[in-house]
Amino acid sequence: MTYTTGMDPKEPIPVSLFFTCLADAFSPGVCGATVEVLERFGATVRVPLSQTCCGQPAFNSGNRKEARAMARKFLRSFPDDGYIVTPSGSCAAMVKHGYPVLFRDEPRMLARARAVGERIYELSQFLVDVLGVTDPKSDFSGKVTYHDSCHLRRGLGVVEAPRKLLRAVPGVEFVEMEESDRCCGFGGVFSVKYPQISCKMTERKVERILATGASYVTSGDLGCLLNIGGLISRIGYPVKAIHLAEILAGKTAGRWDAG
Amino acid sequence: MELDANAFGRSARKALLDKTLQEALGRTTGRFVAHRDAAVAAFPEFEATRERASRIKRDVLDHLDTYLARFIGEAEKRGAIVHVARDPAQAREIAARIARDEGVTLAVKSKSMAAEEISFNEALQGAGVTVVESDLGEFIIQLAGEAPSHIIAPAVHKTREEISRLFERHLGEPRTDSIPELVGMARKHLRAKFLSAGMGVSGGNFLAADTGSVVLVTNEGNGRMGTVLPRVHLAVVGIEKIIPRMADLPTFLRLLPRSTSGQTISSYVSILTGTRRPGDPEGPERMHILLLDCGRSAILEGKYREILKCIRCAACLNACPVYQSVGGHAYGWVYSGPIGAVLTPLLVGLPEAAALPDASTLCGACADVCPVKIPLPDFLLELRSDAREQGLKTPGEIAAMKGYAGVMKRAGLLEAIERIAGVLGQFFTKGKGIGGMPYPFSGWTERRDFPAPAARPFRKRWKIKRGVMR
Numbered sequence: 001m002t003y004t005t006g007m008d009p010k011e012p013i014p015v016s017l018f019f020t021c022l023a024d025a026f027s028p029g030v031c032g033a034t035v036e037v038l039e040r041f042g043a044t045v046r047v048p049l050s051q052t053c054c055g056q057p058a059f060n061s062g063n064r065k066e067a068r069a070m071a072r073k074f075l076r077s078f079p080d081d082g083y084i085v086t087p088s089g090s091c092a093a094m095v096k097h098g099y100p101v102l103f104r105d106e107p108r109m110l111a112r113a114r115a116v117g118e119r120i121y122e123l124s125q126f127l128v129d130v131l132g133v134t135d136p137k138s139d140f141s142g143k144v145t146y147h148d149s150c151h152l153r154r155g156l157g158v159v160e161a162p163r164k165l166l167r168a169v170p171g172v173e174f175v176e177m178e179e180s181d182r183c184c185g186f187g188g189v190f191s192v193k194y195p196q197i198s199c200k201m202t203e204r205k206v207e208r209i210l211a212t213g214a215s216y217v218t219s220g221d222l223g224c225l226l227n228i229g230g231l232i233s234r235i236g237y238p239v240k241a242i243h244l245a246e247i248l249a250g251k252t253a254g255r256w257d258a259g
Numbered sequence: 260m261e262l263d264a265n266a267f268g269r270s271a272r273k274a275l276l277d278k279t280l281q282e283a284l285g286r287t288t289g290r291f292v293a294h295r296d297a298a299v300a301a302f303p304e305f306e307a308t309r310e311r312a313s314r315i316k317r318d319v320l321d322h323l324d325t326y327l328a329r330f331i332g333e334a335e336k337r338g339a340i341v342h343v344a345r346d347p348a349q350a351r352e353i354a355a356r357i358a359r360d361e362g363v364t365l366a367v368k369s370k371s372m373a374a375e376e377i378s379f380n381e382a383l384q385g386a387g388v389t390v391v392e393s394d395l396g397e398f399i400i401q402l403a404g405e406a407p408s409h410i411i412a413p414a415v416h417k418t419r420e421e422i423s424r425l426f427e428r429h430l431g432e433p434r435t436d437s438i439p440e441l442v443g444m445a446r447k448h449l450r451a452k453f454l455s456a457g458m459g460v461s462g463g464n465f466l467a468a469d470t471g472s473v474v475l476v477t478n479e480g481n482g483r484m485g486t487v488l489p490r491v492h493l494a495v496v497g498i499e500k501i502i503p504r505m506a507d508l509p510t511f512l513r514l515l516p517r518s519t520s521g522q523t524i525s526s527y528v529s530i531l532t533g534t535r536r537p538g539d540p541e542g543p544e545r546m547h548i549l550l551l552d553c554g555r556s557a558i559l560e561g562k563y564r565e566i567l568k569c570i571r572c573a574a575c576l577n578a579c580p581v582y583q584s585v586g587g588h589a590y591g592w593v594y595s596g597p598i599g600a601v602l603t604p605l606l607v608g609l610p611e612a613a614a615l616p617d618a619s620t621l622c623g624a625c626a627d628v629c630p631v632k633i634p635l636p637d638f639l640l641e642l643r644s645d646a647r648e649q650g651l652k653t654p655g656e657i658a659a660m661k662g663y664a665g666v667m668k669r670a671g672l673l674e675a676i677e678r679i680a681g682v683l684g685q686f687f688t689k690g691k692g693i694g695g696m697p698y699p700f701s702g703w704t705e706r707r708d709f710p711a712p713a714a715r716p717f718r719k720r721w722k723i724k725r726g727v728m729r
Contacts, residue, residue, distance in 0.1 A: 019717050021667070025677045026710045028717035035721075047721050052667040058660050060621060062643025062652070066664035073668060101640070154623035183580045187620025194618065196272050197701025200584045201620075202707065225538045230707035256720055 013131070013179050014082035015043040018120070020091045021053040023243075030222060032256020033249035034087045034123055040252075041131050043085075051077040056094040059102065061189040068102045075099075075112055083130065084120040087245045089152020089220045092122045097155060122152055122220055123245055128161035134168060138250040141171025145214035146244075147205065147228065148181040149221035160245055162220055169247065177208045177217075186227035202231045209239060219242050260375050260406055264591035264603050264612035271618070280416050284586050287415045291577040294521025295628065302517060312510050313632040316568035319501050320559060326501045327467040327550070334471030336570040337533025339546040343498075344377070347553055351382035354493070357547050358388045361491045363457035369475070369482040370394035371462025372410055373551055373569060374495045375593040376606070379460070379486045391452045392462070393481040395445055402429045408587030408595065410573040411519050416586050449481070459485035459543070461531075463496035464515065464570065466548075467505040471534040473548060474508060476515055476525045483529045492531070492543035494660070499559075499567040505530075514630035520573035553645060554606040563638055566601055568631040574600075575625035575635060581618055590615060597625035601638045609642065613651045616642035655699070670718070677716040684711040 011239050015038055019031040038045050055070030059113055074095065099113035127133040144166060152158050166174045170192050185191065185201025205228060209217045217239055219234075229241030246253050263270070274280055286368045299305045319326055331341045342357075344350030358366065367384060368374065368390050380390045392401040396414035400407060402425045407413030414422070414490070416528070419436055426432040432444045461482055465474040473494045475482045502508065508530075516522040535542030558567055576582045576596030587595035592603045600615040616639045625635040646652055666673050684693070692708025695701070703709060 021673070024717045025680070025712050028713045028715065028720055031717035032720065047718075047725070049718060049722070050670045052670050052673050053663075055664075055667075058463055058664060060640065060643070061656070061660065062616075062640065062645070062647045063657070063660040064644050064647070066660045069664050070667050077670075083371045101637075114673055150620070150622035150624075154627060182623065182625075183622035185580070185620065187622070190617070190620045191703055194268060194271065194581075195705060197581055197584050197618075198620075198703075199706045200275055201580050204580075223629060226710050227707065230703075230709060233708045234694070234706060256717075256724075 012044040012250055013042055015045050015126075016078050016082055016084045016088035017045050017047045018051060018078070018084050018091065018095075019047065019056075020086055020088045022226070023087060023095045026226060027222055027243065029253055029256055030087050030243040030245050033245040033253040034085070036249040036252040036255065037123065037127070037136070038085060038216060040137060041127065041133055043131075046079070046082075046145065048079070050078045054091050054094045054135065055099065055102075055150065056091060057188050059098050064102060067098075071099050071102050072109070075109070075116060082119070082124065084116065085123055085126045086120065087220070087243060088155050088222060089122045089149050089158060090223055092120050093151040093155030095120050095160070122156055122158060123248075124162040124165055124220055125156060125158045127248075128164055133165070133181065136165050136168055136248045138169045138248050139171065140169055140247045140250040142216050143173040143175060143212075143214045144216045144247065145175050145177045145179070145212040145219055146180060147184060147209070147217055147219040147224055149219050149224045150181075150183050152220045153181055158220070160219075163242070165248060166218070172247065175212045175214055177212045177214075179204075179208050182208075184224045184228050186223050188223065191227060198227075199231070202227055206237065208229050210237060214239060216240050216242050216247070218242050218247055220244050260378055260593050262592050262607055262608070262611060264434045265614045266591055267589055267614040267618055270589040270591060274585040274589050279418055279421070281587055283416050283418055284583060287412060288577045290655050291412075291520065291573075295518060295574055296521075298517040298521040298523065302513070302523075304513075305517075308510060308513050309630045309632055312514055312570075312630060313568060315502060315507050315510065316631050317565070320499070320564055320567055322588065323498065323501065323559060326503055327498060329467050330468040330471055330501055332471070333469060334548055337471050339471065339533055339548050341548045341550065343550045343552060345552050347377040350377040350495075350551055350553065351379070353549055354379055354495070355382050355386035357491075357549075358383055358386050358458060361458060361545060363388055363491060365456045366390045366458040366460050367393045367452050367456040367464070367481075367485045367489065368397075368460040369477065369485050370397045370407075370413060371460070371495050372407075372593055373462050373497050374460065375407065376553060377495070377551065379495060381619055388458075389525065391449070391456070393449050393453070394483055395442065395479055395481075398445055398449065399425060402426075406588065406593075409576060410571050410594070410598075412573075415588055416588070426521055447561055449580060452617065453484050453488055456485070456489045457570065458491040458493055459487075459489040460493045460495065461486050463494050465508060465511060466496060466501045466528075469504045470532055472505065472530050474529070475529040475531065476512070477529070478520075478522075478526045480526060483527050486529065486531055487541045487543065490543060491545040491547070493549060493550045494531070495551065497553070498555050499569075515570055515572050517629065518574040518630040558605050562641060563601070563605055565633050565727045566598075566605065566638060567604070568633055569598055571598075574628040574630065578624040578628045579619070580622065580624065581620065585669060590618070597639070598633075601635060601642065603632045604642055609645055609649060610651055613646045616646065674716060674718050678719065679714060680712040681714040681716065685714045
């Protein structure tokens, strides 16, 4: 199903927004920006309000009992049809690849998890691969570099989509950093269990970002951005960590500023 | 080798502060990664070859008993004596007995991680045998009294200045910063040992079941000299190193040097088949092959079977940002990096090494480069889950997880907590990042800010703007 860019499609495209607990609590603007971009390209956005967390922190730390409970809740919260889109490669990868592991001994849940996994997309992946967007119609301007979040790149195999979108924004001067695919050191529970190693990795990431001279570093995962942004704000470097959705939304992101 | 895997956190912090180590790590892992990437890029059949290698290894593991029997039969037919050790203690016993029975007092050894696993040198020293490491890197760390910190570059953590100091102290050589001169000093010293050693000890990269051959892949030539000059050759090899046919060897030789050092082929590939036959110009009169089970057949029966496909190329170490940051010693045993984080708990028991599976961000760089497609991140996750099931998690972590899962059960409860946190967060931080968090997040905020929760979470914003039902 591919829709022509820039034209209002005849059929509305039903999309359920999986806004992620992290963005909900720490960067609600990212969720709003995601809504703006999806609607710009003809999606009818639904927000299942009973959603909470996909369970990734529990799964990644080996606490599968708790992760399974959250996964069940997630599967109950989302409707049985239509696309599910999320501004997080990591959370999408959790549903797609983590849930089948959690439910490997429960055939019925496994089938359900797999079916949902087929319908879930990270934002840039959905825009480029499903909607066929080539011009994001964003008025954002600035020099931008892109950090490949590990789970978006290696988990979902999304490498080019965010770059294509960034390059297509007229006001964006896109510049690649070295080692863009090297982990920023976040790793969820890893950054809590081994903060010194985590920081060492973040410092190297920030060095690479600064070397580009970009004013913004963007990514498809808020976890990486909170981590990278946390180091940037501590030192006061002249660069801002900003989510890809916010760049794509441009000024329309401001509609959700009601904080 | 002594086990100290659960001290990973402490050892890692020490490593992060070690300037010399940091410099050496940055230089060498960077070089390994660049060379490996270039070699793979110049080899279009890489994907197809690793797929084939993975299939061959899977077949080996599915029929390991059959292939082992075949290997033992073929090797013995050609004059080798094959021993199988159930555990490290038995392996040490067998090794010491071989040395005693063969009347050996000096042995030259080329590098072998399997030998490290069983503390081979200590076993032979206990039997009155002097063991001299002949791999340059191993020679250096033997002088320093240290353990290898990398599978194929054991002295990767040492700078040339440190090495020159060691050579001055132990070999009486003058100080130099010329690498060729340092190599020359080691060679001169080792040459004499090669000529007088009664036994050469090696590991083995592959064991060909259809010919009973031990295959050595090396760069320095010490492996070949040590296995053909002395009267006795002892190879110490894990049982999983079997390949079904000699004809499978090229598949692995295309992958191993490229993944290891970026070479298309290593300087030496030695195929050692049986003892010296009448008319052979060289070769050992006696050949012993010590096969190590040492936990492998237990791994074979469980969900981690594919870890035994490993060909010890070290590509996962070089690619791992955690290994790059802390080096090999922090992992506290023979194997380090992602392969060590999985293999160590499986070989020594999870309670002894539960800290290791946590030593990863799950970034997946290791799985990307593995030439035999071992799903390392999946195994790390699986081990973390095993740790919970075996009661190895702290009560604090479990309580935190239960609390967090409890909140996530109800969106209303989550929203209420978010809003309280938002109000408090905004009040105390004025919208800026949080500079100091209580334990267990205090480490996070040592050098980074933690984001302040938003005053109004998205769920609330959506309800206000679009209504509940939309």
